[in-house]
Amino acid sequence: MFYWSLAMEYIKNYAKTKLTYRADFWVELLSDLLFQGINLIFILIVFQHTPSLGGWSEAEVIFVYGYFMVPAGLFGAFFNIWNFSERYIVKGEMDRVLTRPAYNLYQVLLENLDPPSLFGSLVGLIIMVISWGDLGLAFNLMDVLMMAVFTVGSVLIYAGLFTSLTAISFYSDAPTGILPLMYNISNYGRYPVNIYNKIIRFLLTWLLPFAFVGVIPASYFLDKDHEGLSSLALLTPVVGAVVLAIGLTIWNHGVKRYRGAGS
Amino acid sequence: MTSAYLDLIRIRFLMMLAYRVNYYSGIVIYTINIGAYYFLWEAIYGEQKLLAGFTLAQMTTYVAVSWMARAFYFNNLDREIANEIRDGSVAIQFIRPYNYLFVKLMQGFGEGLFRLLLFMGPGLAIVCLIFPVKLPTDPGVWGIYVVMLLFSFLINTQINMLVGLFAFFVENNEGMLRMKRVVVDLFSGVIVPISFFPGWLAVTMKWLPFQAITYLPSSVFTGRTSGDEVWQVFGIQLIWFFVLIIPIAWVWRQARTRLFVQGG
Numbered sequence: 001m002f003y004w005s006l007a008m009e010y011i012k013n014y015a016k017t018k019l020t021y022r023a024d025f026w027v028e029l030l031s032d033l034l035f036q037g038i039n040l041i042f043i044l045i046v047f048q049h050t051p052s053l054g055g056w057s058e059a060e061v062i063f064v065y066g067y068f069m070v071p072a073g074l075f076g077a078f079f080n081i082w083n084f085s086e087r088y089i090v091k092g093e094m095d096r097v098l099t100r101p102a103y104n105l106y107q108v109l110l111e112n113l114d115p116p117s118l119f120g121s122l123v124g125l126i127i128m129v130i131s132w133g134d135l136g137l138a139f140n141l142m143d144v145l146m147m148a149v150f151t152v153g154s155v156l157i158y159a160g161l162f163t164s165l166t167a168i169s170f171y172s173d174a175p176t177g178i179l180p181l182m183y184n185i186s187n188y189g190r191y192p193v194n195i196y197n198k199i200i201r202f203l204l205t206w207l208l209p210f211a212f213v214g215v216i217p218a219s220y221f222l223d224k225d226h227e228g229l230s231s232l233a234l235l236t237p238v239v240g241a242v243v244l245a246i247g248l249t250i251w252n253h254g255v256k257r258y259r260g261a262g263s
Numbered sequence: 264m265t266s267a268y269l270d271l272i273r274i275r276f277l278m279m280l281a282y283r284v285n286y287y288s289g290i291v292i293y294t295i296n297i298g299a300y301y302f303l304w305e306a307i308y309g310e311q312k313l314l315a316g317f318t319l320a321q322m323t324t325y326v327a328v329s330w331m332a333r334a335f336y337f338n339n340l341d342r343e344i345a346n347e348i349r350d351g352s353v354a355i356q357f358i359r360p361y362n363y364l365f366v367k368l369m370q371g372f373g374e375g376l377f378r379l380l381l382f383m384g385p386g387l388a389i390v391c392l393i394f395p396v397k398l399p400t401d402p403g404v405w406g407i408y409v410v411m412l413l414f415s416f417l418i419n420t421q422i423n424m425l426v427g428l429f430a431f432f433v434e435n436n437e438g439m440l441r442m443k444r445v446v447v448d449l450f451s452g453v454i455v456p457i458s459f460f461p462g463w464l465a466v467t468m469k470w471l472p473f474q475a476i477t478y479l480p481s482s483v484f485t486g487r488t489s490g491d492e493v494w495q496v497f498g499i500q501l502i503w504f505f506v507l508i509i510p511i512a513w514v515w516r517q518a519r520t521r522l523f524v525q526g527g
Binding site: 023025026027028029030031032034035038041042045046048049050052053054178180181184185187188191192195196197200 | 288291292295296298299302303305306307308309311314315433437438439441442445446448449454455459460461
């Protein structure tokens with residue numbers, strides 16, 4: 001309850017700051033969508049020149065992409081701490097956070113909310129619904145439930161991975177550039193994994209499970225089973241829980257090492 | 264006066280050198296991006312030999328050289344200019360005995376030089392080892408490519424300046440800066456070569472400066488554009504370079520009369 005009211009207060013605060021620069025807010029929203037949409041445009045352009053991508057049809061690839069946008073948007077809204085090292089470690093703002101009676105990661109996340117990112121999720125859902133029709137898939141209520149479960153699982157995977165990577169700044173204050181690196185690797189997951197070679201495929205499924213944030217859970221809904229991917233889909237929440245647990249462990253261990261900045 | 268500008272290049276180059284570790288990971292990131300697109304294009308081609316005038320080998324080279332060219336010409340001058348306008352430090356720049364925009368250009372050039380030597384150069388070498396990239400054998404192609412690359416940098420910098428200067432008019436142009444980045448990446452042809460675009464869009468692109476940043480030079484590099492056509496596309500770059508000076512000069516004149524410093 002306390003954590004809920006805290007979240008509400010932070011959201012109110014966010015709205016107040018954003019309303020100051022209203023016009024810019026909309027441009028930012030649009031540019032966010034465009035940034036997400038650039039890969040979609042890529043898919044659309046490419047399929048004008050080819051009927052299938054590694055055995056996947058255009059509607060299927062777009063469906064996978066739509067799915068990917070849903071967890072990605074949620075993740076972007078609640079996890080926007082790309083400048084954590086600079087702001088909280090180098091400038092020492094973590095001091096302030098640690099003296100307050102709420103879980104530190106929760107506070108840090110709330111201070112950096114980015115709700116416009118949720119529009120991406122909405123667009124993703126719309127894309128899924130449209131390609132659902134295009135693919136002529138049967139619909140039942142169970143799908144909605146599975147969608148929710150998969151989305152939570154995928155968001156947890158993202159959150160866990162990036163929490164552990166952000167926590168690196170507790171151990172080393174030198175900029176490592178590993179976050180943008182991971183972000184780029186995550187792009188691999190939104191396309192059918194069978195187009196990559198075996199090593200990348202294994203990496204994306206089991207080591208950095210970005211395939212569970214896109215193609216694997218999405219293929220559960222498709223009729224055609226591409227190389228057994230849809231049977232893996234049910235593992236999504238499990239993988240999510242495992243990755244998040246690892247992330248939080250690294251984070252909590254890291255916070256103990258935090259020493260504060262000089263000034 | 265010239266020596267002052269040359270010093271600006273030197274200082275920015277040394278500044279970048281101090282932070283060179285950031286750029287080692289940059290090389291890995293670009294290689295990953297190139298890898299993703301390499302596998303995608305391989306799957307897209309499948310059995311097909313030729314798409315939109317590109318063979319798969321040409322496409323691999325195109326992707327590699329385009330991303331690595333981006334490693335060179337990319338800079339954050341737009342954000343730098345916008346920040347200096349927003350925090351008011353641009354006021355100090357006005358009273359100094361040099362041209363602010365030239366200073367920014369020189370700083371950008373210093374950064375570009377660094378990126379060319381420590382980012383694009385080694386990056387391209389690594390990418391050539393990993394992926395089947397075919398470099399041109401004709402020294403003439405290399406020569407014209409280097410010149411065109413310089414103009415890629417100039418035109419990209421001009422666009423950055425133009426967008427950055429808009430901070431004079433709209434207080435907070437963060438969203439606009441991000442939008443510009445996406446638009447430039449898409450329309451310059453880094454993501455997809457312009458010849459793949461649907462007809463109407465490809466025609467529109469012919470009338471916009473973005474193609475001069477990546478698409479035209481990379482097409483020359485891959486050998487897709489050759490012979491007299493090379494001079495033609497180089498001409499397009501030259502024209503855009505001169506045309507873009509006009510709006511920048513105009514915005515700059517307008518801007519100086521309406522500078523107000525927020526907060527100070």
